[in-house]
Amino acid sequence: MSAPTRPEPGPEPDPGPPAEVLGGGSAGPRLGERWTALPPRFRRLAAAGAGLAVLAAAGVYALATRPEPEPPAPVPYPLQSTHFSFLGIETPKAGDNVFDAQLMATSDSGASLEKITQGYSGLKLSVRPALPLDLAEGQPTRVTVRFEVVQCAGLPLDASLPSLRVTLRNTRAIQDYSSILGGTYAAELSRALRTICEPAPRAAPGA
Missing domain, CATH: 1.20.5 (Single alpha-helices involved in coiled-coils or other helix-helix interfaces)
Structure with missing residues (x-):
């Protein structure tokens, strides 16, 4: 019986390139670099x-994260923010049947003056500047109301509280109201109407 033979050693395996080292080594440039x-x-x-x-x-x-803004305050009603003041009436001349009343309109928040009327059938009324008229916020606006007497019957020759009917509008509402301009307006309106409707009697012949 023959003795077992030992195999001849073969060639050594090629180890190949060195394995790449992964991780936080300091071989590469740093972030700052x-x-x-x-x-x-x-x-x-x-x-x-x-x-x-x-x-x-x-x-x-x-x-x-900012807080919600508060909603703006509502615009006031036009009647609450618009005011009229009476400036005067020029007494008509003898033979005239027309006279002018001067008003001042002021709106605290802006409004439109849509209409001015009155309730006496014997009077015709017109307005200057022409309506509708924008009333700028806080800016007084002069308004001339012209009265024309077409019939004396029924007119308030001794008016106590005559009024004008006014229509105002803004972004919130349209409102009508009667504007009472006070005792001075009543007195001067009555005097103008009496000048037209109750002229002074003519002097008697030979007087």
């Missing part, structure tokens, strides 16, 4: 972009 190695123009653009991103994020946060 990479940043420094970038061109200056690229670094400026990157820094600007980062700054804009921070500002945008801060703006979004501010918008998301």
Whole structure:
């Protein structure tokens, strides 16, 4: 019986290239070194972009966290914010049947003067400037109301509280009301009407 033979050793296997080491070693350049190695123009653009991103994020946060604004106060009704004052009536001349009343209109919040009327059939009324008339906020506006007497019967020759009917409008409402301009207006209106409707009697012949 023959003795067992030992196999001849073969060639050594090729170990190949060394394995790449993964991890946080210090072989490659660090982040700061990479940043420094970038061109200056690229670094400026990157820094600007980062700054804009921070500002945008801060703006979004501010918008998301700011309190809801309070709703604006409603515009007051035109009657509450518009005022008329009487300036005077020029006494008509003898033979005239027309006279003017001067008013001043003021609106605290802005309004439109739509219409002015009166209730006596013997009087015709017109307004200057022409209506509708915008009343600017806080700006006094002079308004001339012209009366023309077409019939004396039924007119208030001794009026106590004559009024004008006024229509006002703003963004909240349209309102009508009777504007009582006070005792001076009543006295001067009565005097103007008496001048037209009760002329002084002619002197007797030979007087």
